[in-house]
Ligand code: DCP
């Protein structure tokens with residue numbers, strides 16, 4: 001392909017950024033699950049993978065304390081032990097990781113109906129239609145991080161940007177437990193400061209090629225004339241040049257799949273004010289009304305009702321109750337929420353910072369099928 005052909009790709013579309021993408025990746029996934037299960041493993045160099053007795057096999061992942069010694073995923077255990085002789089090794093509980101991964105993806109799916117699972121601990125959410133701007137997206141990400149921690153006691157890193165690749169790159173810069181937002185006008189500045197290896201797909205070999213041409217950072221590449229980049233690094237080099245110069249190189253295509261809504265929820269936060277029980281009830285009631293009417297609109301009925309309470313110290317608790325069969329009634333939700341709230345046995349309502357009500361286990365209403373309540377009313 002000639003350069004002239006390549007340059008036809010400098011289209012108007014490449015200058016437009018009309019999406020807000022959130023990318024989430026769990027921190028040291030397998031290792032942090034092991035630490036959660038056995039807190040004695042916290043704060044030490046830890047390897048998951050291989051056989052701890054024979055010291056054979058490869059590192060699946062390792063704690064950040066082990067990374068300091070140069071240990072990383074895919075490295076032979078024998079080499080890792082040479083780098084850090086006192087490293088602790090665990091075999092790995094893969095069934096548990098897969099269950100945790102499933103739960104995390106379930107939590108994520110509540111934040112946008114447009115989602116792409118990219119691996120066992122990573123996924124993209126298109127939140128363009130969920131938030132109105134990047135500031136709201138940032139708040140959504142904080143909530144998502146809290147939610148993930150409350151449900152699985154794991155931390156993650158999140159990147160928010162107008163494209164998938166930028167969101168992924170952004171998630172890496174502040175790992176672990178990071179949150180980085182890159183708005184469209186900030187792309188060039190953000191990219192220029194990064195090492196060229198921050199770009200997914202640029203590994204050791206490509207790095208050497210770039211380095212031989214004095215390109216170590218994305219900024220170095222961005223400064224080169226594109227003709228020269230094409231000549232020296234070919235079409236992938238040119239694509240990378242466009243990326244670091246703030247062009248949108250992502251095709252608008254399949255990349256995301258819309259999934260069926262798995263739950264409907266509403267939350268109310270009591271910002272900087274003391275909440276009383278009547279006040280809290282007004283908010284819970286309005287949340288219930290909203291979710292039930294949304295379910296009706298979507299012709300869905302539900303079986304599980306969850307009440308979430310977050311306290312001023314950010315401790316979050318959730319309690320759920322599943323009905324015997326699918327329902328549509330507001331009254332039913334109110335009764336369940338009331339009894340769930342009683343179970344919490346909260347003495348002082350002023351400690352409550354947030355209340356959330358969720359209905360899940362959703363099913364499309366079959367017009368021929370009556371709910372249990374309707375059935376009994378009919379036969380009364
Ligand atoms: N994994 C693996 N073998 C590899 C890479 C990864 O078994 N070569 C597994 C173990 C990881 C999980 O996949 O815990 C997720 O991979 P990541 O690349 O996201 O790595 P981590 O989550 O462990 O660490 P990070 O904090 O860098 O995301």
Ligand code: MG
Nearest residue numbers: 025026027121
């Ligand atoms: Mg990870």
